Amino acid sequence: MQLLGQDIKFWIVVGGATVFKIMTSKNMSPTRVVVTIVAAVLSAWAFTGAVLDLFSLNPDTYLIPVAALLALTGESFMRWVIELTPEKAADFARKLRGK
Numbered sequence: 001m002q003l004l005g006q007d008i009k010f011w012i013v014v015g016g017a018t019v020f021k022i023m024t025s026k027n028m029s030p031t032r033v034v035v036t037i038v039a040a041v042l043s044a045w046a047f048t049g050a051v052l053d054l055f056s057l058n059p060d061t062y063l064i065p066v067a068a069l070l071a072l073t074g075e076s077f078m079r080w081v082i083e084l085t086p087e088k089a090a091d092f093a094r095k096l097r098g099k
Contacts, residue, residue, distance in 0.1 A: 010048075010064060010067055013064050013068045014041060014067050014068065017044075017067075018036065018041065018071050020072070021036060021040065021072055021075075039074050039078055040071040040072070040074055043070045043073075043078070044068075044071045047070055047074070048063060051066050052066060
């Protein structure tokens with residue numbers, strides 16, 4: 001069975017990771033829970049293929065684990081990008097280069 005181009009196993013793992021994230025987070029309002037769910041599902045659905053391609057990972061092996069990781073971290077990464085300033089970007093680039 002396919003949903004939005006992904007197998008049901010993909011969505012079970014994304015759902016499980018999302019529930020885990022919500023249950024282990026503190027002080028989440030109902031609005032925050034909805035935002036977390038949307039961000040987790042969107043991150044996993046939109047970026048799993050790109051991450052697999054970027055790192056040349058075999059989808060047969062890594063599709064499900066990458067989707068779970070994106071569901072867990074997608075909201076934080078989105079927030080980081082939204083709050084990124086030129087100074088923060090430059091500092092991040094320096095850290096990547098080891099300077």
